[in-house]
Amino acid sequence: MCIWSAGCATGEEAYSVAMVMAELGALAVEVDLWATDLNLAAVEAARMGRFSVRRSSGISSERLERFFHPVEDGMEVQPTLREYVRFEGQNLAAPAFDAVTPGSLDLILCRNVIIYFDLPTIRALMDRFLVALRPGGLLFLGYSESLFKVYDRFEMIEVDGAFVYRRPLLGVARAKTTPVPMSPPVSSSVSTPVPLSVAPAGTPPRPAPSFSRLRPPDAPVPMTPSPRPSYLEQAASPPSRPGSEPVRPPRLTLEVSATDPRVVRTTEVPGGAKAFPPVERLKQAVRKMMQSDFTAAIHDVEKLLIDEPGHLDALLTLGNLYSLTGRIAEAREAFAQALVREPLCVEARIFGGVAALQAGNLVEARSELGKALFLEPTLALGHYLLAQVQERTQDRDGARRSYRNAIAQLRFPQRPLAGHYPDIPDSAEAIARVARYALAALEEEGN
Numbered sequence: 001m002c003i004w005s006a007g008c009a010t011g012e013e014a015y016s017v018a019m020v021m022a023e024l025g026a027l028a029v030e031v032d033l034w035a036t037d038l039n040l041a042a043v044e045a046a047r048m049g050r051f052s053v054r055r056s057s058g059i060s061s062e063r064l065e066r067f068f069h070p071v072e073d074g075m076e077v078q079p080t081l082r083e084y085v086r087f088e089g090q091n092l093a094a095p096a097f098d099a100v101t102p103g104s105l106d107l108i109l110c111r112n113v114i115i116y117f118d119l120p121t122i123r124a125l126m127d128r129f130l131v132a133l134r135p136g137g138l139l140f141l142g143y144s145e146s147l148f149k150v151y152d153r154f155e156m157i158e159v160d161g162a163f164v165y166r167r168p169l170l171g172v173a174r175a176k177t178t179p180v181p182m183s184p185p186v187s188s189s190v191s192t193p194v195p196l197s198v199a200p201a202g203t204p205p206r207p208a209p210s211f212s213r214l215r216p217p218d219a220p221v222p223m224t225p226s227p228r229p230s231y232l233e234q235a236a237s238p239p240s241r242p243g244s245e246p247v248r249p250p251r252l253t254l255e256v257s258a259t260d261p262r263v264v265r266t267t268e269v270p271g272g273a274k275a276f277p278p279v280e281r282l283k284q285a286v287r288k289m290m291q292s293d294f295t296a297a298i299h300d301v302e303k304l305l306i307d308e309p310g311h312l313d314a315l316l317t318l319g320n321l322y323s324l325t326g327r328i329a330e331a332r333e334a335f336a337q338a339l340v341r342e343p344l345c346v347e348a349r350i351f352g353g354v355a356a357l358q359a360g361n362l363v364e365a366r367s368e369l370g371k372a373l374f375l376e377p378t379l380a381l382g383h384y385l386l387a388q389v390q391e392r393t394q395d396r397d398g399a400r401r402s403y404r405n406a407i408a409q410l411r412f413p414q415r416p417l418a419g420h421y422p423d424i425p426d427s428a429e430a431i432a433r434v435a436r437y438a439l440a441a442l443e444e445e446g447n
């Protein structure tokens with residue numbers, strides 16, 4: 001049985017699947033359960049398998065007893081359960097998946113991840129997923145995610161009232177002729193020494209079994225729903241002021257005066273060599289970021305900031321790189337510095353919110369996003385991210401309002417944000433589309 005939890009965050013889904021597999025009688029050696037995420041800090045946390053009392057409150061007492069043991073501040077998965085899962089870093093937007101054998105996967109779980117991607121990125125990812133699945137293999141997306149009018153090479157089937165996608169058994173109906181790269185080696189942080197190691201040195205790669213020994217190929221995989229966080233912080237009232245005249249925000253990328261990143265100039269570096277212009281140096285670092293080579297990207301941006309301390313674009317990007325690698329204190333510091341330079345920096349609040357969200361600090365995330373929206377009420381992304389936080393805190397009414405607000409911002413042109421973050425949707429259309437799906441799902445849940 002070969003399963004991939006793609007975008008596994010801190011591992012709740014992967015461990016849920018592992019528990020189901022164990023309960024069905026599968027041995028760890030019979031299951032290849034691969035769980036990956038872009039965020040190496042999340043991967044590291046997933047590998048540790050520690051869940052606070054609040055986060056483990058939704059697990060049945062039988063499962064807690066069988067698969068966990070208590071630790072000081074919560075519950076930790078037993079080594080026997082951990083044996084079922086391989087946690088690694090993987091950028092789903094990378095052009096090729098070097099670790100995936102075509103046609104080898106029975107099931108891909110990729111829930112609540114493509115909401116972060118724009119359309120071309122989603123389509124390219126679906127191409128790679130399609131090739132990775134065996135014929136008849138299943139793809140589960142999040143409840144509010146759909147490939148309707150986005151990608152039509154999967155079949156949609158209904159299982160117990162839920163819609164899932166399946167690779168057609170007999171070839172792919174509208175198969176493209178372009179081969180999809182699966183195995184050529186790509187630069188990946190998996191083999192790069194990073195502060196948070198992705199795969200422990202010497203971990204032998206597990207063989208990828210191709211066929212299920214547990215169930216017929218088309219039977220749905222019984223799954224427990226991924227545990228929703230049980231934290232129930234009360235959400236603040238939405239920061240936007242519908243009906244009021246939108247305040248035009250400062251255009252940070254274009255109006256940062258002291259060190260405008262658009263200004264092309266070269267920089268003298270120690271040794272007398274002429275470096276590339278700052279814009280080019282940042283672009284190069286962003287390319288490394290997109291390939292998940294965070295260590296090199298951080299190194300490049302840190303160097304750039306030594307030469308160009310006022311480069312806001314670089315500073316925000318560095319904050320994002322720190323947050324993606326779990327260096328939350330440094331990420332906060334970077335965003336705080338951005339705010340010292342530009343007290344009304346909406347991006348510092350947005351990315352500060354995303355960093356807090358990644359770190360699981362929902363109160364801080366909501367506060368930062370609220371501040372961003374106070375400064376720029378027409379920023380669709382801000383409303384969308386706030387809705388995500390509200391959903392996670394079970395504030396459905398707040399989430400509905402925020403999704404509607406995100407959609408309503410379609411009437412305002414959305415500006416590109418300063419600072420870089422992998423695959424964040426930035427066009428009003430992309431955000432409105434994912435917000436509509438999420439809203440529809442919420443409305444349906446409420447009925």
Ligand SMILES: C[S@@+](CC[C@H](N)C(=O)[O-])C[C@H]1O[C@@H](n2cnc3c(N)ncnc32)[C@H](O)[C@@H]1O
Pocket residue numbers: 006007008009010013036037038039042090091092093110111112113116142226422423
């Ligand atoms: C909202 S969480 C969803 C986690 C889990 N799948 C679930 O449903 O509970 C989104 C996850 O996607 C990850 N992610 C975002 N962009 C990614 C990318 N390009 N490649 C891999 N993971 C990514 C984030 O780091 C985050 O952990």
